[in-house]
Amino acid sequence: MGHVIRHTSVEDTETARMRFCEDYAEEYNYESDGGGGCTPEAEYRSIDWRRHLVFDSYDKADEYLNQFDGRYVDVAVLYADTSNVEPVPSRLKTIDARLGKARDRWEKAVDAANPVKDGKTFHTCPYCKSRISLKHLSLTVSFYAPDGTRREIHSQCPVCRHTLLSETACKRIDTAAENMRGIVKDRNRLFEEARAKAADKAPRVWLVKTEYHC
Incomplete structure (x- = not known):
């Protein structure tokens, strides 16, 4: 028996979010001890998509989400993707x-x-x-x-x-x-x-x- 916690980056499009939920539902039904039955639509609705929260880096978004680890709630926030930005x-x-x-x-x-x-x-x-x-x-x-x-x-x-x-x-x-x-x-x-x-x-x-x- 294990415990899976993931923080996953997903593009800010409806298609990408639904694709993520499809992949999650497939993984959950295969791996979890809850007997399966998870659908992409149900997972989409269960995630608390907090569009009002926008962090200026991945690290800050990740730090915010850490507070929910172990609480069995699915939460999503936005962050500015500056991973390709370099100094002068x-x-x-x-x-x-x-x-x-x-x-x-x-x-x-x-x-x-x-x-x-x-x-x-x-x-x-x-x-x-x-x-x-x-x-x-x-x-x-x-x-x-x-x-x-x-x-x-x-x-x-x-x-x-x-x-x-x-x-x-x-x-x-x-x-x-x-x-x-x-x-x-x-x-x-x-x-x-x-x-x-x-x-x-x-x-x-x-x-x-x-x-x-x-």
Whole structure:
């Protein structure tokens, strides 16, 4: 037995709304534990289409609908679809260049901390002081930058499971990541500002919250 809650984007046309209800009714009759019997027309009538509520972003509409999760009511609100809106190209190019340089510094900090480098044969764990043969080191640790970049290195002690990285190396990685984090925030803010300005003229889309047991 499960519990299905979905927030689905639907175009603001009668045809699209009815098509959504048809798909929902088919899914409900197949999956739910209510014995089926749902019709597209019944689902259309059961949804509270709140046309008077228009949010300037998907995230705000989604946040509003979250309050109805778990209450078994189907509610729909409108939001401005600004997903294709981007900042002024020159400003985006500038901040992407900053982000690229920061990413390079982060990657170099992670790579420099990798104990399996420079032809070394053994490495002493800074925690348990075990002398580890790097030739047989197989445990890896993944590092993720604030922009989602992933770097994997052999940096876990097979004896105590702590990182083989020194405190200094960890601080360098953290500092590089913090620098990236600030630039990522600035980049996200550029998009938020551009999309807020475009919201008034952007096409309206329904976000429909549905829920049932299965």
